[in-house]
Amino acid sequence: MTTRALRPELGCCYYPEHWPRARWAEDARAMAAAGLSWVRIGEFAWARLEPRPGELHFDWLDEAIATLGAAGLRVVLGTPTATPPRWMIDRHPDMLALDAAGRPRRFGSRRHYCFSHEGYRAEAVRITRLLAERYGANPHVAAWQTDNEYGCHDTTLSYSPAASRAFRRWCEARYGTIDALNEAWGNVFWSMDYASFDEIELPNLTVTEPNPAHSLAFRRFSSDQVVRFNRAQVEAIREHSAAPILHNYMGRITDFDHFALGADLDIATWDSYPLGFLEDRVEADAAHRMRFARQGDPDFQAFHHDLYRAVGRGRMWVMEQQPGPVNWAPFNPAPLPGMVRLWTWEAIAHGAEVVSYFRWRQLPFAQEQMHAGLLRPDGAEAPGLAEAREVARELAETGAIETARAPVALIFDYDADWAWTIQPHGAGNSYFGLVFTVYRALRALGLSIDILPASARDFSAYRLIAAPGLMHVPDDLGHALARADALVLAGPRTGAKTAEGAIPLPLPPALPGLDVTVARVDSPRPSPGVALVGGGTMGRYIEELETGPEARVLERLANGAPALVAQGNWRYLAGWPDAAAARRLVRGICAEAGLETLELPDGLRCRLAGGRRFWFNYDASPVAFAGRTLPPAGVLIEDAS
Amino acid sequence: MTTRALRPELGCCYYPEHWPRARWAEDARAMAAAGLSWVRIGEFAWARLEPRPGELHFDWLDEAIATLGAAGLRVVLGTPTATPPRWMIDRHPDMLALDAAGRPRRFGSRRHYCFSHEGYRAEAVRITRLLAERYGANPHVAAWQTDNEYGCHDTTLSYSPAASRAFRRWCEARYGTIDALNEAWGNVFWSMDYASFDEIELPNLTVTEPNPAHSLAFRRFSSDQVVRFNRAQVEAIREHSAAPILHNYMGRITDFDHFALGADLDIATWDSYPLGFLEDRVEADAAHRMRFARQGDPDFQAFHHDLYRAVGRGRMWVMEQQPGPVNWAPFNPAPLPGMVRLWTWEAIAHGAEVVSYFRWRQLPFAQEQMHAGLLRPDGAEAPGLAEAREVARELAETGAIETARAPVALIFDYDADWAWTIQPHGAGNSYFGLVFTVYRALRALGLSIDILPASARDFSAYRLIAAPGLMHVPDDLGHALARADALVLAGPRTGAKTAEGAIPLPLPPALPGLDVTVARVDSPRPSPGVALVGGGTMGRYIEELETGPEARVLERLANGAPALVAQGNWRYLAGWPDAAAARRLVRGICAEAGLETLELPDGLRCRLAGGRRFWFNYDASPVAFAGRTLPPAGVLIEDAS
Amino acid sequence: MTTRALRPELGCCYYPEHWPRARWAEDARAMAAAGLSWVRIGEFAWARLEPRPGELHFDWLDEAIATLGAAGLRVVLGTPTATPPRWMIDRHPDMLALDAAGRPRRFGSRRHYCFSHEGYRAEAVRITRLLAERYGANPHVAAWQTDNEYGCHDTTLSYSPAASRAFRRWCEARYGTIDALNEAWGNVFWSMDYASFDEIELPNLTVTEPNPAHSLAFRRFSSDQVVRFNRAQVEAIREHSAAPILHNYMGRITDFDHFALGADLDIATWDSYPLGFLEDRVEADAAHRMRFARQGDPDFQAFHHDLYRAVGRGRMWVMEQQPGPVNWAPFNPAPLPGMVRLWTWEAIAHGAEVVSYFRWRQLPFAQEQMHAGLLRPDGAEAPGLAEAREVARELAETGAIETARAPVALIFDYDADWAWTIQPHGAGNSYFGLVFTVYRALRALGLSIDILPASARDFSAYRLIAAPGLMHVPDDLGHALARADALVLAGPRTGAKTAEGAIPLPLPPALPGLDVTVARVDSPRPSPGVALVGGGTMGRYIEELETGPEARVLERLANGAPALVAQGNWRYLAGWPDAAAARRLVRGICAEAGLETLELPDGLRCRLAGGRRFWFNYDASPVAFAGRTLPPAGVLIEDAS
Ligand SMILES: [Zn+2]
Ligand SMILES: [Zn+2]
Ligand SMILES: [Zn+2]
Incomplete structure (x- = not known):
């Protein structure tokens, strides 16, 4: 990831098949006039491309592409594989996924495979x-998109006969012999030994919880199947096209390894719905949800921008940007005026090359009829369009935006997420939740962050590396972290498991150069949790640490137990901190690391990129900070060189 | 619906097959002595009428009817089709409904078909x-009842193979060609096009939500199937009997169109369980539930009386009146003394010709053994019987009660209910909830209300017509409303959909003579909602309105957006008001309409009928109002001519 | 049950198959050195005993037993039938249970049969x-254990074809003719009559609730099936061994009759997880859960000790004692230091002959890898071991502990539990909850309690007998209670049902010598409930009583209705009291009975046994009472003779 000068562009998602051909040219002109350069099409159009098996109708798509191109737009062409036509089910009646209760997930919406x-x-x-x-x-056709939002609607895991057969072969490939699998999973426990790979079932419908090793293998297998499915499309495209290939990941879908899938792609894009996400997938209390109901969580989008920048090895787009109210969350408020602009600028500040709005025009029928577009169903402008146009104007004035390497790295690992999901050990615990707690603390301190996969070994650019909850730490990663010039924030649960999801011996975290042992685990209710001497609490997951003579205890719980331990460049956190504790402890470690921090109000956030500091006010009221005042939904770009 | 003089009567539900023959005559005498004139029997007795296929035992029923008749009672004879005997399942193993998860709904209780x-x-x-x-x-045998409580226990919708086959034929009949269906439903979205009617599945077990048009068609079909099932029975009865035919609808069951079913019947009856309903189907907060726990919601019964008076084209009974604690709600408190009398009088004030208690005697065994009757299981009098006897005495003194047309009409449309259920757009939103909010506000203002179906076109009797949330407004209804002499309270969501559940173009509400456009929809959390300038809030569903030059904004949200708009006789409400806002806004419209209103305390309600005003105190403490004082559960009948 | 002098011993659960043979001798020595005398093994080892059908490997078990025995340990050998190996499913594909939704409960954990x-x-x-x-x-091999935790993970009830077939035969055996069954169940209601036993289905997947008599029969049948399954094993063992046979029951599993199963065994043992139970099966509010999060509920263990002492006809062990955090509750906090010792002593004070910790060493893999042992996964000592060792030392000093008969008897009846489960009549009501309310009140008053089955007829040892909620009171039990020298605390719902789950005539409670009739049942929300004149409330379930001339009303509800009625030795409670009311009313009855009571603080409990009074402080802070001060988790043994 080297620094590059970006000229960010805007785009939108468009469905020519939904509109009369007569309208296409007008729409294309209007897109271009609004300052949009990109248009994504085609990704749900299989039934119109091939209405009957083998009967292909490309003419309309030819014309649509030509019309859009003639208006100066570059096309992202999506493969329509998220919506196989109805006739496909007759050809392959067993192609449907089965849910964990064994029920088929049938035709009639999307992702039915x-x-x-x-x-x-x-x-x-x-x-x-x-x-x-x-x-x-x-x-x-300047880019390709494979499928659409893999894994959305809980579609990564399938308990079908096809999955069962494939899982057995996957196990065979991984473990070689059934004895090796029995040993790796610890099947001696509860007499779970298998005599052959063909005896293995999927880990659903068991009387009580299945072996976590069994579940972990099934999740790894399921992720691999997504990667394999995608790779087959990538290979087919690459035979005929030099254009970049991308996929639009969905926010907080962690059931497959986005890094592994992204390795086959050129660009990572994601679908950003700040208001919908705040309602349906950000963990927050009611007050937070209410305060940011029309703005979205101040850190959730930034986290994903940073994540997908990593998944795309530096190249990131927002493929679907919420432009108004959506239809699918429990509540669907309209954005505060200015937020569509703010969300767009925040993406750009985080390195987005393109921000593309979903969708150009609200469709008056079918499942998403209540989902806003840049145009209303009647073709009039919706409020989002003016904000997009404003960003387009501003972008023209702003010129190139340099990408920047952040001083802080945060490791995010899908495999760790699965291990936490399988063994949360406390109700409501999740890997994402823990990592996001640390991310939010860093960002509230005004820091810019790079997210890294667990495969990273070069940490030379960073002053601080955070790896909380990284369940399994490969040996060479541990050593690379120990050798880094940066401080490393680890724990809780960093290194807590072997590669097969067991407790390692010697006991965790077993990190090189850190003489700390997790003697016991305590998972009290998150609230009130256990007080820290210095303020704030730990709850959910607390590790009782034994520390060696060279380990210094920097913080203690009120009961005297170590809460934060230092040795060499390691800073090991013994538990899950609440927001106050997280901010305080992270602030201290940053100070040690020589990182300058700010004390940002809850709704104010910033990011440094290429000599500029971008400020964002997520609050519905003006915010003042160090001489600046930002209006509600305000964006401020400062020279910071 | 013309005014008639009624001589209301009382009755009860009786199951001779549950009791020794020796007891029948005694029971019959006691019923008559208590002032009851009607007795419903037979509706669950199939297994005793036909214990084995074709082996008919009518003798006991002959005797039961003769015995009851000899005591001067008129019999309502129920068809026993809600409880097919066990042998029926062997004859028709596929007759069971399947639930949405695909599981059979088996024999062992009732409604298993x-x-x-x-x-x-x-x-x-x-x-x-x-x-x-x-x-x-x-x-x-003075009347017939078909089946029992159609739709109760979620039995309207079935996902069985029989339903699937019938739905395909229903679609064919409605749409003619599969292309027309694809077009009507918007199946181009997500490649959902069908090539033939035989490809259509029921809209369950889809990966994410099915097409709302698909769901709406399925709900219309399912309602039609109930109507068709009932009609077949009605035709069979009509061949041999001139007695009126009725059905006992269940409170707040909206899955089939009661108006459509009622068109085949002579009288609409319903089953009124005020305490059970408050616990299990009235939307209310804990304080309201607690306050009225032993009295029932002050408006819920009245709403249904008015609804079923319309379903019965003026003829309405309460077929099952709660006489004491029931067995089936989450909590089953005993009624406050006096409430059985109050509930009975409230039904009569709303035009009930007969109020029949369920049941004569508490049965000591089987599912309803904890359901009170007028007699205890041991045959002693339960507290409800004295109250029934008191009403009988009072009725004799009161003489004829004239039915009355109310000055306010409220449109209730089952099709709209289904559309809201399919697309609530905000968690907890329902058509019933919105309509009931308006109904409660009207009634708290002392008004009497007529409920009308959406097929009504003659509004000449009314000064105010309310049609909130009426999703689809047929063209001629819109014009009839616009031409009415009354004010029309519309919105939110009135006219929001086409007949196929899509957003119409031009945009809603597109009501004749109302220059208002719903530019965007906002569905914030119901609480705190968005403040109105004049007090109270709107939440759940708020429409951003564009108003033409002739539309006057009568009320605004605190953010300046229109909340109530007037043009001609239209009064368009831009959102879902809380109780305070609903009452205030409705009060203002009533004043405009020249309707005199009262400011009733929460527990006090009244109804004008035929020159009398009936007052009801639903509170557990005395209430004073304008010189009157009503004791707890008090009923007061005033001359109002 | 005569008084005996016990020499309580300690033990642990061990899985030699999980560890290298080389470790066995070392583990055995360490167990003995820690003061443990017993070790339970083998109960999940089937796959290692018989890896392929008929291929038996006993050598390792021979050696394990020899090694443990050589260290002076006595072995409890478990039958491995809770974990049939994978090959068993191929031999008997239909051996799996089906859940109530009809889904198989598959291989991959345990209890899959x-x-x-x-x-x-x-x-x-x-x-x-x-x-x-x-x-x-x-x-x-000094004892045998059959299977493991029958009924755990909801495994008593199965809706499989095998269960269906067996249930039909069970019904035939119980009722003789189908007419008798129809009559007994009241199948005339809703036309549920059967023409033959082969028409009977299991009571799942019905449209609405099945006949409670049907459900009750199915639960009795299911319990009988567990007893029958266990008896077959007992008979097989008895042919070859004179050692006592026991089973380890699980806390608050009430789906089968532990007394009936226990009749075939020599000793009752149970598995005591105070912290896990507080989180997942004690009914308590958040404040209570928080206060005792690291100590466990102060009464829950005592209740089970008393229960299983009765199930074992005086002989009781704790087979699995929580020694540290567990892995399976919603939250899994570590115990307060001292609690492992306290729990052990509490068991001993209640008559435990052996307290055995689960497990010797924490296993680093598979489902229970996060479940603490006396050793950590790395073989180091976990905190629990020191506490166990301390108890061992203290036991040696304490010498024999005499068992004691308590002055208070409490009847606990599994059949009543099923009847309440089938007809709770108010959300959240349960038999266990009501009985435990009375138990807690008694214990908060410093009393020791004996639990008795409903088959008890000799009450000569007691001054007070409590039988709240005992749904069916056999005639001879009623007379035995009426003749007892003790006061009898009955109600609510004592005698509320016939043996077939119907309301008896004459009406309940119909207890000899008690002229009280339940005229009506009221089930208001538990909170606020209905106030008692003397303080506290009743809610959930309240009976309206008619009392005869000789019945004295000792307490009234604020509305004047009787709340506690006395006649002869009967004290009949008309409703479910809250904690304050329960304590006050029980205190009054104890005073009448001449029982001396104490007013213990919430966290302090005691038990009298054999001339000693054992005191336990469940609070996390010191508690002072009548001159004693106990530290947190304190245990105090006083001479009380
Ligand atoms: Zn999308
Ligand atoms: Zn009914
Ligand atoms: Zn266990």
Whole structure:
């Protein structure tokens, strides 16, 4: 990831098949006039491309691409594999996923397929290849998108016969012999030994919880199946096109490894719905939800921008940006005026090359009829369009934005997420929740952050590396962290498990150069938790640490137990801190690391990028900070060089 | 609906098959002595009428009817089709409904049949015809009841193969061609196009939500299946009997169209369980539930009386009146003394011709053994009987009660209810909830209300017509409302959808003579909601309105947006008001309409009927109002001519 | 139950198959050195005993037993039938239980079998017999355990075809003719009559609730199936061994009759997890859960000790004692230092002959890897071991502990529990909850309690007998209670049902010598409930009583209704009291009974046994009482003779 000068652009998602052909040119002109350069199309259009098996209708798509291109727009062409047509189910009746209760997940919406079904994968490659052949050299097709939001609607895990068969083969490939698998999983416990791979079932519908090693293997397998499904499409496209290939990940979907999938792609894009996410996937109390109901959580989008910048190895887009109220959250408020602009600028400040609004025009029928677009269903402008146009104008004035390496690295690991999901040990505990607690603390201190995968080994750019909750720490990662020039914030649960999800011996965290042992685990209710001497509390997950003579206890719980331990460059956190404790402890470590921090109010956030500092006010009231005043939804770009 | 002079009567529900024959005559005498004139029997007795297929035992029913008739009681004879005997399942193993998860809903309680099963429908007609042939001319059988509480226990919707087959044919009949259906539903979205009607599945077990148009069609179909099932019985009875035919609807069951079903019947009756309903189907906070725990909600029964008076085209009974604690709610408190009398009088004030208590005697065994009757299980009098006897005495003194047309009409539309259920857009939103908010505000202002179906076109009797949330407004209804002499309270969501559940173009509400456009929808959390300038709030569902030059904004939200807009006789409400706002806004519209209103305390309610004003105190403490004082559970009948 | 002098001993649960053989001797020595005398092994080891059908490997178990025995330990050998190996499912694919939704409960954890499956029962007997033949005369095998925690993970009730077949035969055996069954269940209601036993289905997946008599029969049948399954193993062991046979019951599992099962065994043992239970099965508010989070509920363990002392006809062990944090509760805090010792002493004070910790060493893999042992996963000592060692030392000093008969008897009846579960009549009501309310009140008054089954007829030892909520009171029990020298605390719901779950006539409670009739039942919300004149409230379930001339009303509700009625030795409670009311009313009855009571603070409890009074401080702060001061987790043993 080297620094680059970006010229960020805007775009939108468009469905020519939903509108009369007569309207296409007008829409295209209006997009361009609003300052949009990119348009994504095609990703749900299979039934119109191939209404009956083998009967292909590309003419309309030819024309749509030509029309959009003629208006100066570059096209992202999506493969339509998230929505196989109805006839596909008749050809492959067993292609549907089964849910954990064993029920088929049927046709009638989208994502109705099991990643492990060979027949459907072949069909997906077939339609992808047909598209690549036809449009691979089309001058307007400037990028490809595979499928749509893999894993959305809980579709990564399938308990179908196809998944069961594939899982057995996956286990065989991983473990070689059934004895090795029995040993790795610890199947001696509760007489769970298998005599052959063909005896293995999927870990659902068991009487009580299945072996966590079994569940972990199934989650790894399921992630691999998504990667494999995607790779087959990528290969089909690459045969015929030099354009970059991307996928639009969905926020806080962690069931498959986005880094692994991203390795086959050129750019990572994601779908950012700040208000919907605050209602349906940000962990927050009612007061926080109320305060930010029309603005979105101040850190949730930033986290994902940083995450997908890593997934894309520096190249990140927002493929779907909420432009008004959505239809799918428990509550669907309209954004505060200015927020569409703010969200767009925040993405850009985090390195987005393109921010594309979903969708160009609100469709008056079907499932998303209540989902706002840049245009209303009647074609009039919706409030979001003016804000997009404003950003386009501002971007033209702002010129190039340099990408920046942050001084702080945060490791995010999908495998760790699965291990936490399988063994949260306390109700409501999640890896994402813990990592986000640390992320929020860093950001509230005014810091910019790079997210890294657990495969990172070069940490030379950083002064602080945070790896909380990283369940399994490969040996060479541990050593790379121990050798880093940066301070390393680890724990709780960093290194808590072997690669097979067992407790390692010697006991965790077993990090090189850190003479600390987790003697016991305590998972009290999150509130009130256990007080820290210096303020704030720990709850949810607390580790009782034994510390060696060279380990210094920097903080203690009120009961005297170590809460934060230092040795060498390690800073080991013994538990899950509440927001106050997290901020205080992280502030101290930053000071040690020589990082300058700010004390930002709750609604104010900033990011340094390429000599500029971008400020964002997520509050519905003005905020003053160190001589600046930002209005509600305010964006401020300062020279910081 | 013309004014009539009623001589209201009392009755009860009785199950001769549960008691020794020796007891029947004594029970009959006691009923008559208590002032009851009607007795409903037979509706769950199939297994005793036909213990084995074709083996008919009518003798006991002959005797029961004769015995009851000899005591001067008129009999309502129920068809026993809600409880097919066990042998029926062996004859028609596929007659069971399937729930949305695909599980059979089996024998062992009641309502274990799918309305779409042709074989079972034929059996239901067969037993009905046998009963009609035998008792159609019986002088004591003065009315017929079809089945029992259609739709209760979520039985309207079935996902069985029989339902699937019938739904395909229903779609074919409605849409003609599959292309027309694809177009009507907007199946181009997410590649949901069908190539033939035989590809259509029921809208359950989809990966994420099914197309709302698909769901709406399925709900309309399901309602039609209930109507068709009922009609077959009605036709069988009509061949042999001139007695009126009725059905006992259940409170707040909205899954089928009661107006459509009622069109085939002579009288609408309903089952009124004020305390059970407050616990299990009235939307209320804990304080309200606590305050009225032993009295029932002050408006819920009145709403249903008014609704079923409309369903019965003026003829309404309460077929099952709660006489004491029930057994089936989460909590089952005993009524405050006096409430059985109050509930009975409230029904009468709303036009009930008969109020029949469920049940005569508490049965000591089986599912309802903890459900009170007028007699205890040991045959002693339960407290409800004295109150029934008191009403009988009072009725004799009161003489004829004239039915009355109310000055206010409220449109209630089952189709709108389904559309809201499919797309609530905010958690907890429901059509019933919105309509009931308006109903409660009207009633708290002392007004009497007529409920009308959406098929009403003659509004000449009314000064105010309320049609909140009426999702689809047929063109001629819109014009009829616009031409009415009354003010029309519309919105939110009135006219929000086409007949196929899409957003219409031009945008809603598109009401004739109302220059208002819903530019955007906002669905914030219900509390705190958004403040109104004049007090109270709107939440749940708020429409951002664009208003034309002739539209006057009568009320604004604190943010300046229109909250109530007037043009011609239209009064358009931009959102879902809380109780305070609803009362205030409705009060203002009533004043404009020249309607005199009262400011009733929360527990006090009244109704004007035929020159009398009936007052009801739902509170557990005395209430004073304008010179009157009513004791707890007090009923006061004033001359109001 | 005569008084005996016990020499309580300690033990632990051990899984030699989980550890290298080389470790066994060291572990055995360490156990003995810590003061443990007993070790339970083998109960999940089937896959290592018989890895393939018929291929038996007893050598390792021979060696394990020899090694443990050589260290002076006595072995409890468990039958491994809770964990049939994977190959068993291939031999008996239909052996799995089905849940109430009809889904199989599959292999992959434990307890994956249906008690009604004949084939599996034969396999269970086969492996049991093989073990009994081989180890029946082994000098180190000093006791046998059948299976493990019957009923845990909701495994008593199975809706499998095997269960269905067996239930039909059970019904036939119980009722003789189908007409008798129809009559007994009241199947005339809702036309539920059967024509033959083969028409009976299990009471799941019905449209609304099934007949409570049907459900009650199914629960009795299901309990009988557990008893029958266990008896087959007991018989196989008894052929070859004279050692006592026991089973380890799980706390608050009430789905089968522990007294009935216990009648076939020599000793009752139970598994005591105070912290896990407080989180997942004690009914308590958040403040109580928080206060005792690291100590456990002060009465829950005592209740079970008293219960299982009765189940074991005087002989009781704790087979699994929580020694540190567990892994399976919603939250898993570490115990307050001292609690492992306190729990152990409390068991001993209640008559435990052995307290055995689960488990010797924490296993680093599989489902229970986060469950603490006396050793850590790395073999180092966990905090619990020092406390166990301390108890061992103290026991040696204390000498024999005499068992004691308590002055108060409390009847606990599994059949009543099922009847309440089927008809709670108010949300959250349970038999266990009501009985535990009375138990807690008695214990807060410093009393020791004996629990008795409903089959008890000799009450000569007691001054007070409590039988709240005892749904069905057999005639001879009623007379035995009426004749007792003790006061009898009955109600609410004592005698409320016939043996078939119907309301009896004459009406309840129909207790000899008590002229009280339950005229009506009121089930208001538990809070605020209805005030008592003397303080506290009743809620959940309140009976309106008619009292005869000789019945004295000792307490009234604020509305004047009787709340506590006395006649002869009966004291009949008309409702479910809150904690304050329960304590006050029970105190008054104790005073009448001549029982001396103490007013213990919430965290302090005591028990009198054999001339000693044992005091326990469950609070996390010191408690002072009548001149004594106990530190947190303090245990005090006083001479009380
Ligand atoms: Zn999307
Ligand atoms: Zn009913
Ligand atoms: Zn256990």
